Amino acid sequence: MSESFLIAPSILSADFSILKEEIQKVEAAGADWIHVDVMDGHFVPNLTIGAPVVKSLRPVTRLPLDVHLMIEQPERYIGDFIKAGADYLTIHVEATSDPAAVLQAIRAQKCKPGITLRPATPVEKVVPFLPLVDLVLVMTVNPGFGGQSFMTDQVSKIDELRVHLRQIKSSALIEVDGGITAETARSCRGADVLVAGSFIFKNDYSSAIRQLKGAKP
């Protein structure tokens, strides 16, 4: 487990008309990764951005691009996102009939695979895939929208996943996404990476990022 949280601002809450400036501002404010939420209007009831936007963003920051695919059959698009410059590519375990094949294909293309699960999905569903990933994402809201309330009942999944990762001697990182604030971050102490959209973009970026990092004493 890392000493202090890595912070991944979700650009879903940024001002899309000045995305480059927004990313450079959170980078200057101490962000560690940039979290990119990709939604297809099928897996989740919302549409956001695709690989061409990731490609345009790649040259504007040195930070890793952490791409969260909330799309059905992610196998159709992983090549595009990897070519566009994704560093981490996370798929939902419920989104494909063969998660292992998709994760292996991501790694074969020199990208870091991640797996995630919806709040209603038990940890057991992702356990078989843990040996194949560099990142496990715990959703603390139902995927689809920024600005929702943190689901406290999901927090126990962090420690459960940590136990499973230790058992297989995996150094995969645990990331939490949804409803993260300075307050809710405190209950995520067992995690490595926190995604935050509205808490960062609706506040002073430096102060918000500092508060989140400070939430892991």
Ligand code: DX5
């Ligand atoms: C939700 C997305 C999140 C979202 C987080 O489907 O995966 O990354 O943007 O936004 P906040 O921090 O506002 O809950």
Ligand code: ZN
């Ligand atoms: Zn996300």
